[in-house]
Amino acid sequence: MTGFVQTQPIAARTAPLAARYNLFRVLFGDVLSTVSTLAILFAVIALAPKLVSWGMLNGIWTGEGAQCTGVGACWAFLRAKYPFILFGIYPPGQYWRPIALIVIFVGLTLYSLPPKNWKTSTLWAWVIGTVIALALMAGGVFGLEAVPTDSWGGLPVTLILTVLSLGLGFPLAIALALGRQSDLKAVKYICVAVIEGIRGLPLLSLLFIVSILLPLMLPDGLKIDKLLRALVAMTVFSAAYLAEVLRGGLQGLHNGQGEAADALSLSWWSKTRLIILPQAISKVIPPLTNTVVVMVKNTSLVLIVGLYDLLSAGRAALADPAWPAPFAETYGFIALIYFIICFSITRYTHWIERQNLFGVNR
Amino acid sequence: MVWWRDQKFRAIALQLLAASAFIGLILWLTGNTAANLAKRGLTVGFDFLGRAARFPISESILSYSPTDHFWWAYTVGLGNTLFITVIVALTATVLGLMLAILRREDNPLAQGAGTTYVEFFRNTPLVVQLLFWYALVTVGLPSIDAPLNPLPGVYLTERGLYLPAISLNGLDMPVRAKFNFEGGLNLSPEFVAMYLGLSLYAAAFIGEIIRGGLEAVSKGQTEAALALGLAPKQALNLVLIPQALRIIIPPMTSQYINILKNSTLALVVGYPDISFVTATTINQTGQALEGIFILMLVFFTISIVTSVAMNIYNSRVALKVR
Numbered sequence: 123m124t125g126f127v128q129t130q131p132i133a134a135r136t137a138p139l140a141a142r143y144n145l146f147r148v149l150f151g152d153v154l155s156t157v158s159t160l161a162i163l164f165a166v167i168a169l170a171p172k173l174v175s176w177g178m179l180n181g182i183w184t185g186e187g188a189q190c191t192g193v194g195a196c197w198a199f200l201r202a203k204y205p206f207i208l209f210g211i212y213p214p215g216q217y218w219r220p221i222a223l224i225v226i227f228v229g230l231t232l233y234s235l236p237p238k239n240w241k242t243s244t245l246w247a248w249v250i251g252t253v254i255a256l257a258l259m260a261g262g263v264f265g266l267e268a269v270p271t272d273s274w275g276g277l278p279v280t281l282i283l284t285v286l287s288l289g290l291g292f293p294l295a296i297a298l299a300l301g302r303q304s305d306l307k308a309v310k311y312i313c314v315a316v317i318e319g320i321r322g323l324p325l326l327s328l329l330f331i332v333s334i335l336l337p338l339m340l341p342d343g344l345k346i347d348k349l350l351r352a353l354v355a356m357t358v359f360s361a362a363y364l365a366e367v368l369r370g371g372l373q374g375l376h377n378g379q380g381e382a383a384d385a386l387s388l389s390w391w392s393k394t395r396l397i398i399l400p401q402a403i404s405k406v407i408p409p410l411t412n413t414v415v416v417m418v419k420n421t422s423l424v425l426i427v428g429l430y431d432l433l434s435a436g437r438a439a440l441a442d443p444a445w446p447a448p449f450a451e452t453y454g455f456i457a458l459i460y461f462i463i464c465f466s467i468t469r470y471t472h473w474i475e476r477q478n479l480f481g482v483n484r
Numbered sequence: 485m486v487w488w489r490d491q492k493f494r495a496i497a498l499q500l501l502a503a504s505a506f507i508g509l510i511l512w513l514t515g516n517t518a519a520n521l522a523k524r525g526l527t528v529g530f531d532f533l534g535r536a537a538r539f540p541i542s543e544s545i546l547s548y549s550p551t552d553h554f555w556w557a558y559t560v561g562l563g564n565t566l567f568i569t570v571i572v573a574l575t576a577t578v579l580g581l582m583l584a585i586l587r588r589e590d591n592p593l594a595q596g597a598g599t600t601y602v603e604f605f606r607n608t609p610l611v612v613q614l615l616f617w618y619a620l621v622t623v624g625l626p627s628i629d630a631p632l633n634p635l636p637g638v639y640l641t642e643r644g645l646y647l648p649a650i651s652l653n654g655l656d657m658p659v660r661a662k663f664n665f666e667g668g669l670n671l672s673p674e675f676v677a678m679y680l681g682l683s684l685y686a687a688a689f690i691g692e693i694i695r696g697g698l699e700a701v702s703k704g705q706t707e708a709a710l711a712l713g714l715a716p717k718q719a720l721n722l723v724l725i726p727q728a729l730r731i732i733i734p735p736m737t738s739q740y741i742n743i744l745k746n747s748t749l750a751l752v753v754g755y756p757d758i759s760f761v762t763a764t765t766i767n768q769t770g771q772a773l774e775g776i777f778i779l780m781l782v783f784f785t786i787s788i789v790t791s792v793a794m795n796i797y798n799s800r801v802a803l804k805v806r
């Protein structure tokens with residue numbers, strides 16, 4: 123039989139013509155892109171020279187308040203006030219203590235980023251690190267001068283509130299999320315009521331409510347300071363939001379996982395701890411890191427209860443009558459700090475999303 | 485089997501335990517509260533709502549005077565909250581749509597501008613942004629004697645914005661009087677800061693929701709529509725958008741409720757919304773419990789009504805699966 127099978131390889135063909143990248147066409151190809159290109163170019167041409175002359179050419183870099191006449195940016199203000207904005211009314215001679223706290227928290231965060239470091243020892247490192255950092259801030263131990271929480275301020279307060287509200291909120295969130303999925307009706311409805319009750323309120327109202335109601339609702343004589351009150355509000359808030367994120371993970375889990383564990387006659391406790399939670403949590407790590415960003419931003423709301431966080435410290439610095447209140451520079455500086463923190467976490471979230479953790483198929 | 489290992493028994497016992505712990509906690513807290521209130525000689529009750537409020541509300545869409553009752557002050561505050569929420573939601577939706585279109589273009593300039601906007605506004609706290617806009621108006625703008633006048637009839641001053649208003653007899657232009665501008669539309673610095681700040685912030689989130697929704701519809705859908713001979717515009721309107729809406733609506737609902745919740749930040753810049761009225765009322769009357777109760781009631785009601793309404797709408801556009 124004569125074969126129709128090709129024995130010789132077909133000669134290589136030339137590659138098809140790739141569409142040439144045409145910058146002009148991309149920028150001015152149709153009406154929409156032309157309009158947006160022109161609008162953006164116009165905005166840049168109109169604003170950039172003003173910004174450069176305000177910030178660079180006419181900027182006041184050194185000197186006193188009287189030298190800031192308003193023509194240019196008053197960077198001298200930031201130079202004079204940055205310790206106050208960063209550390210609030212903490213005793214200036216003791217600045218190394220809040221700095222140590224920042225170093226501990228940032229160091230622990232950086233160490234915890236790669237998934238290979240997600241183990242029990244890291245958790246213990248966080249617990250010990252947090253205790254040491256808080257002990258350093260508060261003083262009264264190791265022969266350090268005691269500093270009451272009323273004098274804490276600036277970036278350390280922002281970090282403490284973020285770390286503690288998330289750290290204490292997470293176990294609470296697991297309990298609430300599991301409770302919400304429970305077959306026990308009473309447990310389920312209590313959890314639903316707590317989660318939805320907290321999520322229905324703005325954090326601002328929650329802070330407000332806790333700062334007014336908590337002293338009323340506890341036995342007389344039990345005093346809780348402002349920082350602790352704000353922490354209570356932020357913890358229950360983060361717990362409710364984290365619980366909803368975790369619920370997504372629990373619902374996304376295949377029923378067979380729990381059933382298989384039951385078939386192996388694992389107890390409810392072992393089933394939850396060894397089978398359900400590890401899988402549910404690893405499914406929702408990206409949205410969990412998003413909640414971290416939300417909580418970092420939310421710490422700025424504590425100015426409503428009179429705490430000296432980064433933003434309140436900045437506002438207090440602006441009130442100094444010796445300076446002409448350079449608000450754009452100050453708020454820009456504060457926004458930049460928040461931006462660096464939040465943008466890094468956002469980037470990290472994108473990176474972690476691309477890793478296929480634990481071979482979980484999405 | 486031992487009786488305490490019985491599943492039914494355990495279920496009932498656990499539920500009883502949880503319920504009694506929860507109720508016990510609430511009773512303990514209310515008991516403490518009652519004891520504390522009694523010790524301070526405070527009475528609980530809503531009688532104060534019928535008394536005259538005697539505090540000013542600087543601006544409102546409902547008419548108000550300090551001789552009005554507390555309940556009316558609450559209503560006026562609620563009116564302001566709803567007013568700012570609705571106009572911010574409308575503005576932010578339009579801006580967000582523009583942002584989504586901008587980021588979907590092939591134009592690298594447009595993409596870059598859109599991305600920069602979204603990343604910047606989403607990664608800084610809203611309070612910082614609001615305080616910035618407020619300071620920009622009250623400190624950054626010139627005094628009323630030398631207003632910024634970019635367009636005829638538009639005056640930007642540290643006391644707010646003066647714009648031409650549209651009335652029955654045509655345009656009503658603001659005119660400089662002895663101490664102030666008269667006529668036209670006057671937007672206070674507090675309102676401008678709230679409106680600008682909330683709209684620009686929410687637009688970044690809404691833009692991402694819309695873009696995400698459009699991208700989530702598989703590309704094959706548009707390609708199939710084009711292959712069937714639909715014009716690009718038809719493919720967008722008849723195939724892409726109806727499918728994207730299903731994905732967009734649930735996060736949009738929570739975004740609108742977020743705008744409502746974020747509007748409570750008015751307290752920071754001093755725009756008289758419901759939380760401002762609550763805080764002032766508590767300060768004046770000491771009726772903290774009642775004030776907080778009203779505030780919570782308002783928020784729960786609005787949140788529930790909004791999500792029910794959006795759920796009904798959602799079930800209409802949702803995919804019918806047989």
